[in-house]
Amino acid sequence: xxxxxxxxxxxxxxxxxxxxxxxxxxxxxxxxxxxxxxxxxxxxxxxxxxxxxxxxxxxxxxxxxxxxxxxxxxxxxxxxxxxxxxxxxxxxxxxxxxxxxxxxxxxxxxxxxxxxxxxxxxxxxxxxxxxxxxxxx
Numbered sequence: 001x002x003x004x005x006x007x008x009x010x011x012x013x014x015x016x017x018x019x020x021x022x023x024x025x026x027x028x029x030x031x032x033x034x035x036x037x038x039x040x041x042x043x044x045x046x047x048x049x050x051x052x053x054x055x056x057x058x059x060x061x062x063x064x065x066x067x068x069x070x071x072x073x074x075x076x077x078x079x080x081x082x083x084x085x086x087x088x089x090x091x092x093x094x095x096x097x098x099x100x101x102x103x104x105x106x107x108x109x110x111x112x113x114x115x116x117x118x119x120x121x122x123x124x125x126x127x128x129x130x131x132x133x134x135x136x137x
Contacts, residue, residue: 005021005133015099016099018096019096019099019100019103020100022096022099022100023095023100023101023103023104025046025074026100026101026104027046032104034108035104035105035108036108036112037109037112038109038113040127041105041108041109044101044104044105045098045101045102045105048062048094048097048101049098050077051094051097051098052091052094052095052098055087055090055091055095056091057089058087058090058135059084059087059088059091061087062080062084063084064078065083066078066081099112123133
Protein backbone atom coordinates (compact mmCIF):
# COMPACT_ATOMS: atom_id res chain seq x y z
CA UNK A 1 0.00 0.00 0.00
CA UNK A 2 1.28 3.46 -0.90
CA UNK A 3 1.78 5.42 2.32
CA UNK A 4 1.78 8.80 0.60
CA UNK A 5 -1.38 10.81 1.16
CA UNK A 6 -2.01 13.98 -0.81
CA UNK A 7 -4.14 16.37 1.21
CA UNK A 8 -6.91 17.98 -0.83
CA UNK A 9 -8.85 21.17 -0.18
CA UNK A 10 -12.15 19.30 0.07
CA UNK A 11 -12.51 17.50 3.40
CA UNK A 12 -15.03 15.01 2.00
CA UNK A 13 -12.56 13.92 -0.69
CA UNK A 14 -9.93 13.41 2.01
CA UNK A 15 -12.34 11.31 4.05
CA UNK A 16 -13.18 9.20 0.99
CA UNK A 17 -9.47 8.61 0.45
CA UNK A 18 -9.06 7.62 4.11
CA UNK A 19 -11.98 5.18 3.75
CA UNK A 20 -10.36 3.67 0.63
CA UNK A 21 -7.04 3.27 2.40
CA UNK A 22 -8.77 1.83 5.46
CA UNK A 23 -10.37 -0.82 3.25
CA UNK A 24 -7.00 -1.59 1.65
CA UNK A 25 -5.47 -1.97 5.10
CA UNK A 26 -8.32 -4.24 6.24
CA UNK A 27 -7.82 -6.39 3.15
CA UNK A 28 -4.09 -6.65 3.85
CA UNK A 29 -4.59 -7.51 7.52
CA UNK A 30 -7.49 -9.94 7.15
CA UNK A 31 -8.94 -12.11 4.43
CA UNK A 32 -12.35 -10.57 3.85
CA UNK A 33 -14.90 -12.89 2.32
CA UNK A 34 -16.98 -11.68 -0.59
CA UNK A 35 -20.33 -10.16 0.34
CA UNK A 36 -22.73 -12.61 -1.29
CA UNK A 37 -26.01 -10.68 -1.17
CA UNK A 38 -27.74 -7.62 0.22
CA UNK A 39 -28.80 -9.47 3.38
CA UNK A 40 -25.19 -10.20 4.24
CA UNK A 41 -24.33 -6.61 3.38
CA UNK A 42 -27.01 -5.40 5.76
CA UNK A 43 -25.64 -7.62 8.52
CA UNK A 44 -22.14 -6.19 8.09
CA UNK A 45 -23.56 -2.66 8.04
CA UNK A 46 -25.69 -3.29 11.13
CA UNK A 47 -22.68 -4.61 13.03
CA UNK A 48 -20.69 -1.47 12.27
CA UNK A 49 -23.70 0.75 12.98
CA UNK A 50 -23.84 -0.67 16.51
CA UNK A 51 -20.11 -0.01 16.97
CA UNK A 52 -20.72 3.54 15.74
CA UNK A 53 -23.55 4.01 18.24
CA UNK A 54 -21.25 2.91 21.08
CA UNK A 55 -18.63 5.43 19.97
CA UNK A 56 -21.27 8.16 19.80
CA UNK A 57 -22.47 7.23 23.29
CA UNK A 58 -18.94 7.83 24.57
CA UNK A 59 -18.93 11.29 22.96
CA UNK A 60 -22.34 12.02 24.49
CA UNK A 61 -21.13 10.96 27.95
CA UNK A 62 -18.11 13.25 27.64
CA UNK A 63 -20.35 16.13 26.53
CA UNK A 64 -22.61 15.53 29.54
CA UNK A 65 -19.56 15.57 31.83
CA UNK A 66 -18.39 18.82 30.25
CA UNK A 67 -21.83 20.36 30.75
CA UNK A 68 -21.78 19.40 34.44
CA UNK A 69 -18.48 21.28 34.87
CA UNK A 70 -19.77 24.56 33.44
CA UNK A 71 -21.36 25.95 36.62
CA UNK A 72 -18.40 24.98 38.83
CA UNK A 73 -15.81 27.79 38.68
CA UNK A 74 -12.87 26.04 40.30
CA UNK A 75 -13.03 22.85 38.22
CA UNK A 76 -10.48 22.42 35.46
CA UNK A 77 -12.14 21.29 32.22
CA UNK A 78 -8.95 20.13 30.50
CA UNK A 79 -9.36 16.47 31.45
CA UNK A 80 -12.96 16.47 30.27
CA UNK A 81 -12.13 18.19 26.99
CA UNK A 82 -9.20 15.81 26.49
CA UNK A 83 -11.54 12.86 26.99
CA UNK A 84 -14.05 14.44 24.58
CA UNK A 85 -11.31 14.91 21.99
CA UNK A 86 -10.21 11.27 22.31
CA UNK A 87 -13.80 10.05 22.05
CA UNK A 88 -14.37 12.17 18.93
CA UNK A 89 -11.20 10.78 17.33
CA UNK A 90 -12.28 7.23 18.22
CA UNK A 91 -15.67 7.92 16.66
CA UNK A 92 -13.94 9.16 13.51
CA UNK A 93 -11.89 5.97 13.31
CA UNK A 94 -15.01 3.85 13.73
CA UNK A 95 -16.78 5.96 11.08
CA UNK A 96 -13.95 5.36 8.60
CA UNK A 97 -14.05 1.61 9.29
CA UNK A 98 -17.83 1.71 8.74
CA UNK A 99 -17.35 3.63 5.47
CA UNK A 100 -14.67 1.15 4.36
CA UNK A 101 -17.03 -1.77 4.97
CA UNK A 102 -19.77 0.01 3.00
CA UNK A 103 -17.31 0.51 0.14
CA UNK A 104 -16.53 -3.22 0.27
CA UNK A 105 -20.24 -4.08 0.19
CA UNK A 106 -20.75 -1.74 -2.78
CA UNK A 107 -17.88 -3.31 -4.68
CA UNK A 108 -19.00 -6.88 -3.98
CA UNK A 109 -22.68 -6.32 -4.78
CA UNK A 110 -22.21 -4.03 -7.78
CA UNK A 111 -22.26 -6.82 -10.37
CA UNK A 112 -24.81 -8.93 -8.49
CA UNK A 113 -27.53 -6.32 -8.05
CA UNK A 114 -29.44 -5.24 -11.13
CA UNK A 115 -31.57 -2.17 -11.58
CA UNK A 116 -35.16 -2.61 -12.79
CA UNK A 117 -34.07 -1.37 -16.23
CA UNK A 118 -31.27 -3.96 -16.39
CA UNK A 119 -33.71 -6.69 -15.34
CA UNK A 120 -36.14 -5.59 -18.06
CA UNK A 121 -33.41 -5.63 -20.71
CA UNK A 122 -32.33 -9.11 -19.61
CA UNK A 123 -35.94 -10.31 -19.83
CA UNK A 124 -36.34 -8.83 -23.30
CA UNK A 125 -33.14 -10.51 -24.49
CA UNK A 126 -34.24 -13.86 -23.08
CA UNK A 127 -37.64 -13.45 -24.78
CA UNK A 128 -35.88 -12.88 -28.10
CA UNK A 129 -33.94 -16.10 -27.62
CA UNK A 130 -37.19 -18.02 -27.10
CA UNK A 131 -38.45 -17.13 -30.56
CA UNK A 132 -37.11 -18.84 -33.64
CA UNK A 133 -36.63 -16.91 -36.82
CA UNK A 134 -38.87 -18.07 -39.63
CA UNK A 135 -36.88 -19.12 -42.65
CA UNK A 136 -37.93 -17.76 -46.01
CA UNK A 137 -38.33 -20.24 -48.87
